[in-house]
Amino acid sequence: MKRGIIIDPRDNVGIVLEHVEPGETVDFGGICVAARQAINLPHKMALKDIAIGECIMKYGSVIGYATAPIICGEHVHVHNLDSEKLMK
Amino acid sequence: MTTYQGFVRTNGRVGIRNHVVAIANCSCANGLINRIATAVPEIVPLIHTYGCSIPGEFERWRRILTGVCSNPNIYGVILVGVGCETYDAKEMGEIIHNLSGMPVFAQIVQEDGGCEAVIEACVQQAKVMLRGASECRRSEVPVSTLVFGTQCGGSDALSGITANPAIGYVSDWVVSEGGTVLLTEMAEMIGTADILANRAVNEAVAEKIRRAIADEEIEVRRWMGPEASRIIARGNMEGGLTTVQEKALGCIKKGGTTPIVDVLEYGEPIGERKGLVIMRGPGYDPVSLTGLFATGAQVFFFSTGRGNPLGFPVAPCIKICSNSKTYAAVGGGSDGDMDLNAGAVVTEGLAPEELGARCVRYLLEVLNGMQTVPERHGLGGALCVFQSSTPL
Numbered sequence: 001m002k003r004g005i006i007i008d009p010r011d012n013v014g015i016v017l018e019h020v021e022p023g024e025t026v027d028f029g030g031i032c033v034a035a036r037q038a039i040n041l042p043h044k045m046a047l048k049d050i051a052i053g054e055c056i057m058k059y060g061s062v063i064g065y066a067t068a069p070i071i072c073g074e075h076v077h078v079h080n081l082d083s084e085k086l087m088k
Numbered sequence: 089m090t091t092y093q094g095f096v097r098t099n100g101r102v103g104i105r106n107h108v109v110a111i112a113n114c115s116c117a118n119g120l121i122n123r124i125a126t127a128v129p130e131i132v133p134l135i136h137t138y139g140c141s142i143p144g145e146f147e148r149w150r151r152i153l154t155g156v157c158s159n160p161n162i163y164g165v166i167l168v169g170v171g172c173e174t175y176d177a178k179e180m181g182e183i184i185h186n187l188s189g190m191p192v193f194a195q196i197v198q199e200d201g202g203c204e205a206v207i208e209a210c211v212q213q214a215k216v217m218l219r220g221a222s223e224c225r226r227s228e229v230p231v232s233t234l235v236f237g238t239q240c241g242g243s244d245a246l247s248g249i250t251a252n253p254a255i256g257y258v259s260d261w262v263v264s265e266g267g268t269v270l271l272t273e274m275a276e277m278i279g280t281a282d283i284l285a286n287r288a289v290n291e292a293v294a295e296k297i298r299r300a301i302a303d304e305e306i307e308v309r310r311w312m313g314p315e316a317s318r319i320i321a322r323g324n325m326e327g328g329l330t331t332v333q334e335k336a337l338g339c340i341k342k343g344g345t346t347p348i349v350d351v352l353e354y355g356e357p358i359g360e361r362k363g364l365v366i367m368r369g370p371g372y373d374p375v376s377l378t379g380l381f382a383t384g385a386q387v388f389f390f391s392t393g394r395g396n397p398l399g400f401p402v403a404p405c406i407k408i409c410s411n412s413k414t415y416a417a418v419g420g421g422s423d424g425d426m427d428l429n430a431g432a433v434v435t436e437g438l439a440p441e442e443l444g445a446r447c448v449r450y451l452l453e454v455l456n457g458m459q460t461v462p463e464r465h466g467l468g469g470a471l472c473v474f475q476s477s478t479p480l
Contacts (some may be wrong), residue, residue, distance in 0.1 A: 005434075007249065015245060015328070017434050042245040042411065043328040059248070061279070063334035064317065076330070083317040083331035086279065088305040 002035075004028040004045065008060030013044040013076050020045075036073040044076040056081050090265055092455040093226035094233065095160070098189030102233040103160035104386045104455050106224050107132050107402045108217045110166040110210065111157065111471075113180055114139030114173035117197065121168060123207050128214040131166070132401050136471040140173035144477030150175060152355045152473050155382030158187035161402050163224060164217035165191070166210045171198025191217050226457070232266030234455070235358055237385030237403075238342040240273070241373035244327025244393025244410055248338015250443075251391035251410040251430035257444025258389055258451055259344035259364065269364045270380050271343035273371040274304040275319055279333030280340050284366075289347045296351040300368050308332070323394040339371075342391065354474050355382035373398050374472035377405070387454060389447070397425055398469060399462020404454050407461055408447065412436075420461075427461050 003017040004026040014028040020035040026045060039045055044058070050070040055062045064083030070076060094102035110124045111134040118135055125133035134156070138149050157165045165184055169177025181194030193213040195206045238255050240247055259269040277284060281301040288294035309316045317331050329335045349363040355378075358365065369379040377388060377400045387403055390396075393410040395418040409415040412431035420426040428450060432438040454460055462468065 005249065015249065040328070041413075042249075044245070044330070058334055059337040061283070061333070061337055063279070063337065064331040077328070078318070078325060078330055081330045083279070083333050084314055086333065087316045088302060088309060 001032070002026045004033075006031065006047065007058060010060045011057045012047050012050055013056055013058055014047050015042050016045055017041055034073050036071060037075045039075045046070045046072050046074045046076050048072050062086065090231045090452070091228045092231065092452055093457070094229045094455065095163075095224050096227055096229060097160045099160075099187070101160035101188075101384075102229050102386070103162070104457075105161040105402060105404065106163050106221050107161060108164045108166070108214060108221055109134050109157070109162055109402060110168070110214065111153070112136070112139065113153070113167055113169035113175065113177035113194075116140070116170045116173070117168040120197070120203055120207055120210070124166060124168075124210045124214060127207070127211045128218070130218050131214050132468070134401060134471045136473060138473050138475070139175075142475065142477060142479045145475055146174055148354070148475075149473065150180070152378065152382045153180060154183050154187060155355050155357060155384070156378070156471065157184040157192070158190075159381055159384065159386070159402070160188070161386050162188070163190060163221040165193070166214055166217070167192060167194040168206060168210060169194065169196040171196045191220060193217070230266065231262060232362070234262055234265075234267040235270065235384040235386055236262045236267060237270045237377070237380035237388040238272075239373060239376055239380070239388055239405075240276070240339055240342060240391040241398060242321070242392040242394035242396035243324055243329065243335060243338065244414075245329050245338075246327075246410040246431065246434065247391050247393045248335075248341055249410075250433045250440075251393070251408045252338055252341035253440060254408060254428075254430050254443045254447050255342040255389045255391055256344040257441070258447045259342065260346055261444075261448050263344065263346045263363050266362060268358060268362050268384075269343065269346075270358075270367050270383060270385055271340065271364060272367040272369045272376055272380060273339060274300055274368055275308060275332065275371040276336045276339035277301050278305055278308065278336050280336050284340065284348060287346075287348050289349050293348060293350060297348065297366065300351055300366065327393045342389075352383060354379045358384035370474055372472075374469055375474050377403075378472050379474060387451070389451070391430070395425060397462070397467055399460070399467040401468030401471070404460040405462050406450065406454060422464075425461060425465075
């Protein structure tokens with residue numbers, strides 16, 4: 001079991017604190033999620049399925065929205081998360 | 089009330105270092121500054137690229153030059169002008185002396201006998217100032233005399249979880265002691281306007297915060313277009329940061345949790361303000377540190393995830409690493425690049441409060457004279473000043 005952290009209970013992504021390989025389970029303080037891809041620390045992993053356009057939450061705040069459908073356990077980064085529409 | 093041993097200046101401000109500096113009134117005189125520093129290696133040359141021919145920047149340069157040179161970490165200033173630049177070096181020297189009360193020696197190449205004569209006069213005066221500086225003694229002063237600058241550079245996704253909250257702990261402690269804390273890097277506040285405005289002491293300050301962040305968003309959009317959300321460096325992305333809002337939410341942790349009392353312009357003098365203050369300025373680290381120093385900061389706490397080596401030439405810059413992997417890669421302590429490892433929160437189960445308390449103890453040692461890693465290794469670098477227009 002690899003270690004992870006959820007910063008705020010409202011978040012839908014967690015941070016992996018160790019490198020994980022596909023299929024390995026990450027324990028986010030009691031919430032356990034299996035990684036669908038290799039994820040480097042300290043990158044983000046989806047804690048649930050997230051629909052396209054849905055907000056991505058970290059620190060209990062919006063950091064952007066999903067630009068592609070995201071499945072629980074997926075790596076969340078530039079390929080499926082952007083915040084351009086939030087900006088002036 | 090916590091105290092430390094500082095250098096009390098004639099204007100009442102307190103230095104934690106006691107440098108003699110040489111600086112060009114206009115960058116055309118940088119060669120002379122290098123010659124003076126070669127002849128008297130105990131002084132610190134402040135090399136920069138400003139001082140003339142950038143009409144949009146004249147007022148800002150005046151503020152930065154006078155702010156930097158009157159910072160209480162500086163005992164004395166050798167100021168070298170060429171003669172044909174925008175501001176008269178001797179007038180600038182007088183302004184600096186009136187602000188700081190400290191020795192200033194200004195020379196002008198075109199009025200004072202040419203380069204060799206000016207260098208010789210400056211070398212002699214530098215030696216006199218160094219003797220004066222060596223007679224300064226530290227005395228006991230309260231932490232309320234401190235202006236504490238915060239900075240993050242080469243951030244990764246752990247910066248906002250380990251190192252920046254540790255700096256925030258120090259910020260809260262400085263404010264609780266009656267001191268001043270500076271939070272800056274406007275690009276790294278994008279997306280946090282509501283959070284920060286809610287912490288303002290009154291509606292006028294809240295409005296200043298919203299305005300400053302909105303201005304920055306417009307500026308970022310102007311330069312970056314549809315890539316506006318990615319105004320983060322390649323290393324930040326490799327470190328797990330995806331959007332500017334995500335980086336910002338981690339960045340603002342450095343300011344701690346106290347109310348925000350004001351918003352200052354880049355390098356605007358801090359005056360008598362106490363508590364947490366925002367200084368407008370860019371996220372680019374060397375430019376940001378120069379603004380913070382000109383505003384009045386005597387010391388910086390600088391977090392990094394990727395291992396940024398930057399220091400500042402005349403102020404201690406405490407380097408705190410966000411993760412143990414980078415800390416192992418670039419090293420810590422006497423022969424490494426980092427002062428402290430916040431990654432221990434993740435890898436060694438160190439309690440965040442214990443890390444924060446450790447950072448406060450480290451800061452106190454630095455205030456009392458202990459050198460930081462960038463000071464020990466001579467990693468001060470150049471004076472980099474924010475500029476929004478081009479030379480003509």
